[in-house]
Amino acid sequence: MSKIPSALSLGIRRGNLEVRQFARQRESVVFTLLFPVILLAIFGSVFKDTIAPDVTFSQYFLAGMIASGLVNTGFQALAITIPLERDFGALKRLRGTPMPASSYFIGKSILIFISMVIQILLLLGFGILFFGVELPTDINKWITFSWLVLLGSACSTALGIAFSIVPKSGRGASAVVSPIVIILQFFSGVFFVFTQLPTWMQQVAAIFPLKWLTQGMRSVFLPDSFASQEVAKGWETGKTVVILLVWLVIGIFFSVRKFKWDRD
């Protein structure tokens, strides 16, 4: 008899299946991927001011939307769809097979990573075409961008899987998860310039990853001169890495220890 397939190879198979399944749900593809672009269009058209020399609000907002995209396509999508899959009984069926939980998680990560990349490309393309956003030319900025996307999507995916145990039912999941994400977006300086928010909001936001992702994205897409306008008068790159890593570990811990396959 041959050996049981490895968790990694099954994870890749699952990723393939998840992508195919996702692509067939047209409404959710359009909604998940285009919603941030629509927001960018609205905010970019309404707020045309310059917030610092060489920095328009659209540019500031684009950085925030790319960071939020990481949260939307990862955390939000998973924390809503996993409880639905659980309610259907799809997860219980998987539990009854020799496929390990890690393969399921790998499959989800692949799906999330691909949809994030598509979303980022859409946002960047839109920003460049309509809002005069310029791509950085400094290679170091692209390096920062790469690890922000990797670490951000890992963090967002792990926390989404972990948070999927909170909603009691699939139908209620969206009502639990969406407000959390929207409030975080307000607090983290996605819709408003972060330094203009009340201090207590800034302090709350600093506990969660989104604030650090948005600030990190600003360090990529805004001129370095803008760093002095941040609350800490700098980009705080090291601190960002540490905080994202801590949340990643928390997410993985709860995903592995507490994941629920079954309603009861």
Add this chain to the structure above:
Amino acid sequence: MSLIEVKGLKKSYGDVHAVRGVDLEIEDGEIFSLLGPNGAGKTTTVEIMEGFRTRDSGTVSVLGFDPQTRGHESRKWRDRIGIVLQSSADAGDLTVLETIDHFSGYYSNPRNVDEVIHSVGLVEKENALIRNLSGGQRRRLDVALGIIGNPELLFLDEPTTGFDPEARRAFWALIQNLRSDGTTIVLTTHYLDEAEALADRVAVINGGVIIEVSTPAELGGRATSQATVAWRDGEITKSERSDNPTELVAKLSSHFGGEVPELVVSRPSLEDIYLEMIGGSHE
């Protein structure tokens, strides 16, 4: 040692005592049926054996393994069993073929995908999206996913719910084939005819306790129970219960000088016995 051994199994949900001390031994290669009415504790018992639910007390060994164990050993164990749940569903955006083919990749020694699709009668629907299948077709897909891993042990929780009569016959044939390939099968059902047609042994369960375990033919002392002999004597129909119906018929025959008017000799049907066992009334 038996393939499955359950001793003193108990499980409550709050103050609902779903399983109240069940003992079972299921042997290698047999078709074992758990027969009982709604809420009898069939699904609870089976899902504890499948490792889906925890037990309150008792011991359970399935293929020499405690289903509550987790980790890599449990993967190897799951590789050897197949499960058809009482109810399961998928989001439905994949085709029958894609789904079965995907699940086959989970196992070390899967069956051939086309053969499985053929054996559950879904060849014409193999490229249909799951969301477009009828209820009975979905159920056949469930069965396909239960057997794709070529299991040594197959659990079926009310597998034929929603099948039309022809599909049910085809399913019975499939199960008998699996058994002749050496698969051990644990089947829960409400249907007496299904238990009678398939099972080597039947356990009747009600209110969380096993009332009896025996072959379908001997259930409730059916093979040895008294026969009822009925006949017409003038204007009235008479009937008598007897351990020796042949003797009684011979006596009647000489009394009537040959043919006994409207003679009927009957034994209780499996259904009569079953309904009596679970405390229901017949007719």
